[in-house]
Amino acid sequence: MKRAKIMWVILMLGSACSQSSLDEIHERILTIDTHVDTPLRLNREGFDIGKMNDREQGGGRLDFPRMKKGGLDAAFFAVFLGQGPRTEKGHFEAKKSALEIFADIDTALMLNSHQAELALSSQDGYRIEKTGKRAVYIGIENGYPLGRDLTLLETFYDLGARYLTLCHTKNNEICDSSTDPKGPEHQGLSDFGRQVIHEMNRLGMIIDVSHSSDKAFYDVLKETNAPVIASHSCSRAICDHPRNLDDDMLRALAANGGVIQMCILSDYVKTIKSTAERDSAIQAFKDKYNNFDKLDKVAKQKAYLEWEDLNDKFPKTLATVSDVVDHIDHIVNVVGIDHVGIGTDFDGGGGVQGCNDVSEMKNITQELLERGYSEKEVEKIWGGNFIRVFRQVEKNAGEYSRSR
Numbered sequence: 001m002k003r004a005k006i007m008w009v010i011l012m013l014g015s016a017c018s019q020s021s022l023d024e025i026h027e028r029i030l031t032i033d034t035h036v037d038t039p040l041r042l043n044r045e046g047f048d049i050g051k052m053n054d055r056e057q058g059g060g061r062l063d064f065p066r067m068k069k070g071g072l073d074a075a076f077f078a079v080f081l082g083q084g085p086r087t088e089k090g091h092f093e094a095k096k097s098a099l100e101i102f103a104d105i106d107t108a109l110m111l112n113s114h115q116a117e118l119a120l121s122s123q124d125g126y127r128i129e130k131t132g133k134r135a136v137y138i139g140i141e142n143g144y145p146l147g148r149d150l151t152l153l154e155t156f157y158d159l160g161a162r163y164l165t166l167c168h169t170k171n172n173e174i175c176d177s178s179t180d181p182k183g184p185e186h187q188g189l190s191d192f193g194r195q196v197i198h199e200m201n202r203l204g205m206i207i208d209v210s211h212s213s214d215k216a217f218y219d220v221l222k223e224t225n226a227p228v229i230a231s232h233s234c235s236r237a238i239c240d241h242p243r244n245l246d247d248d249m250l251r252a253l254a255a256n257g258g259v260i261q262m263c264i265l266s267d268y269v270k271t272i273k274s275t276a277e278r279d280s281a282i283q284a285f286k287d288k289y290n291n292f293d294k295l296d297k298v299a300k301q302k303a304y305l306e307w308e309d310l311n312d313k314f315p316k317t318l319a320t321v322s323d324v325v326d327h328i329d330h331i332v333n334v335v336g337i338d339h340v341g342i343g344t345d346f347d348g349g350g351g352v353q354g355c356n357d358v359s360e361m362k363n364i365t366q367e368l369l370e371r372g373y374s375e376k377e378v379e380k381i382w383g384g385n386f387i388r389v390f391r392q393v394e395k396n397a398g399e400y401s402r403s404r
Contacts, residue, residue, distance in 0.1 A: 019362075025369075026071030029379040030126055030384075031361070031382040032072075033342060034261040035076055036346045036358075039080070039104055039105055041347060042108050048063070049063045052066060055357045060346075061347050061356070062075065062347060067358050069358075070361035071362050074137060076137040076139040076231065080101075080140075081097055086173065091147030092147075099159075105118075105136065118160055119136060119137045120162065121394065122390035139164070141165040141208075143167060144168070147173060150195055154203060162206060163207070173192050175190060175216035177212065188218070189219035189223065206228070208230065209253075210232050213242075225396055229389055232348075232350070233245055233263055233268070235250070235260075235330045237334075238327050239269055239327070243268055247334050250331060251334065259389050261340075263350065264324050318353040322354075324367075325367045341383065
């Protein structure tokens with residue numbers, strides 16, 4: 001009995017030292033999550049991003065106190081627009097909605113200025129980290145609100161957007177999506193899409209190829225004079241989903257100097273067998289809300305709440321932190337340590353067993369260390385690689401225009 005008690009004490013001390021080590025590493029390095037959809041929650045009743053929320057009580061996956069607890073210094077907040085009608089009215093409404101989300105982020109930062117600050121440059125993350133605050137960057141998910149108005153890129157850049165995800169689940173005016181059920185329309189990038197790439201290069205806005213079709217991905221690499229990112233994607237070799245990048249795409253991304261930010265949305269991490277009950281409930285939900293197409297703001301909020309209720313009633317089996325790091329291992333084996341990072345997709349479906357909200361981020365670090373990654377390599381994965389790309393995009397800004 002006495003020996004058992006001694007062993008228990010040793011195990012507890014070991015665990016405490018391990019946690020202490022994780023805390024120290026996260027204190028020394030800059031940690032960035034390049035894609036969260038938390039702005040979708042900013043106007044929801046009962047959610048306060050400045051307070052500790054409970055994800056089990058509808059509190060989502062991220063808030064500023066949980067960022068601090070999980071050792072996350074910075075996150076890209078997505079101005080997300082689902083693909084709607086590609087009409088003059090549809091594009092106008094999308095632009096209006098995008099501007100409202102920018103305003104929501106601005107208000108949240110103003111109300112929580114003691115906890116967080118808007119970041120605009122690659123250096124801002126490091127500067128804000130030193131103050132003890134969280135750094136909030138902004139990215140736009142889906143070029144839909146641009147319509148065909150190229151000047152809006154600069155408008156959004158001036159509001160703080162530092163990357164644009166070219167499309168979402170359906171084709172738009174810029175490019176083909178990897179998952180549009182109608183198939184390719186532009187056979188990659190459209191002519192307007194090529195203009196978008198050049199303008200982003202000029203502005204110093206990072207190009208995000210997550211969601212883009214394979215052909216659009218390769219078209220982007222031909223057009224850009226700066227490295228690109230996949231802000232929330234995984235390895236197709238590990239999980240065969242069209243949203244993920246195959247090994248040839250990984251090699252092309254690395255040759256471009258870019259980086260794939262590992263998504264932890266379970267469906268992209270691991271092929272998980274669903275249940276008939278859950279499948280039926282999801283289909284009924286999609287039918288009821290027309291797959292989120294043509295919904296006004298009130299209807300969208302109602303749909304989001306019902307979606308959360310559905311997931312509570314019919315919880316899906318989640319991938320694990322180990323499954324996530326399997327992807328990282330594979331990417332490192334294919335293209336090296338310099339081309340992988342992390343973009344969770346929290347509040348947009350992201351979350352795995354062991355890292356189901358931002359407070360649990362250190363569990364990814366723990367798994368990396370247990371697999372033999374050094375602190376320097378962990379630093380690259382948690383932000384160093386992405387910041388390298390960010391700096392190169394900033395450096396290249398304007399050079400493309402002068403060279404043409």
